[in-house]
Amino acid sequence: xxxxxxxNHHVILSEAASLELGCNYSYGGTVNLFWYVxxxxxxxxxxxxxxxxxxxxxxxxxxxxxxxxSKFSFNLRKPSVQWSDTAEYFCAVNAGRDDKIxxxxxxxxxxxP
Amino acid sequence: GAGVSQSPSNKxxxxxxxxxxxxxxxxxxxxxxxxxxxxxxxLEFLIYFQGNSAPDKSGLPxxxxxxxxxxxxxxxxxxxxxxxxxxxxxxxxxxxRQGFNEKLFFGSGTQLSVL
Numbered sequence: 001x002x003x004x005x006x007x008n009h010h011v012i013l014s015e016a017a018s019l020e021l022g023c024n025y026s027y028g029g030t031v032n033l034f035w036y037v038x039x040x041x042x043x044x045x046x047x048x049x050x051x052x053x054x055x056x057x058x059x060x061x062x063x064x065x066x067x068x069x070s071k072f073s074f075n076l077r078k079p080s081v082q083w084s085d086t087a088e089y090f091c092a093v094n095a096g097r098d099d100k101i102x103x104x105x106x107x108x109x110x111x112x113p
Numbered sequence: 114g115a116g117v118s119q120s121p122s123n124k125x126x127x128x129x130x131x132x133x134x135x136x137x138x139x140x141x142x143x144x145x146x147x148x149x150x151x152x153x154x155x156l157e158f159l160i161y162f163q164g165n166s167a168p169d170k171s172g173l174p175x176x177x178x179x180x181x182x183x184x185x186x187x188x189x190x191x192x193x194x195x196x197x198x199x200x201x202x203x204x205x206x207x208x209x210r211q212g213f214n215e216k217l218f219f220g221s222g223t224q225l226s227v228l
Contacts, residue, residue, distance in 0.1 A: 001171075006155075034215065043218075043220070044156075044204070049215060090156060094215065100161040101158075101161075101217065103148070103155055103156035104156075106155040106156070
């Protein structure tokens with residue numbers, strides 16, 4: 001069964017700093033990968049997803065993630081964070097179109113103004 | 114409705130009582146999930162319904178938990194003989210599963226407090 005590991009539970013950065021949140025998954029076959037975000041008081045929403053093709057995927061609000069198959073990783077990046085990026089970020093994986101989506105434990109990101 | 118609707122938004126119950134949580138997915142969405150969100154545990158998968166297939170119940174933590182989905186639409190998550198460790202936010206999500214669109218639409222959740 002697939003699983004997801006997020007290494008950073010709580011990250012604090014100043015505005016304009018660069019961001020990288022780690023995500024590793026365990027599954028030997030083809031996977032679909034996702035990052036979701038939950039802003040304070042809001043629903044979870046999709047940030048970006050990888051199904052196939054270019055391993056560097058771009059999402060909303062300047063976020064991107066790179067799928068590195070050899071490392072079983074799908075790290076989230078943003079070159080310059082803003083105070084409004086304060087939120088909880090979840091990495092997720094599924095092993096195919098009809099498979100369930102499994103989430104990691106999340107990373108709380110706090111941006112100092 | 115336009116989004117995933119969950120009710121009640123808050124539920125306070127006594128230990129040992131049964132509770133029912135309801136999810137009304139987006140019309141036409143064939144996939145429906147239940148997750149549990151608690152501090153430090155992230156989003157814990159509970160159960161997954163996809164069309165007419167048998168549900169994937171592999172995430173249910175004990176036999177006190179069950180869920181059904183009637184007519185391929187509304188789903189009810191039932192927790193029997195609630196325990197304090199069941200306190201959490203229970204989230205429902207749905208997706209259309211067309212064209213590999215795996216985007217999940219989440220409801221606002223039910224905050225369950227077991228006293």
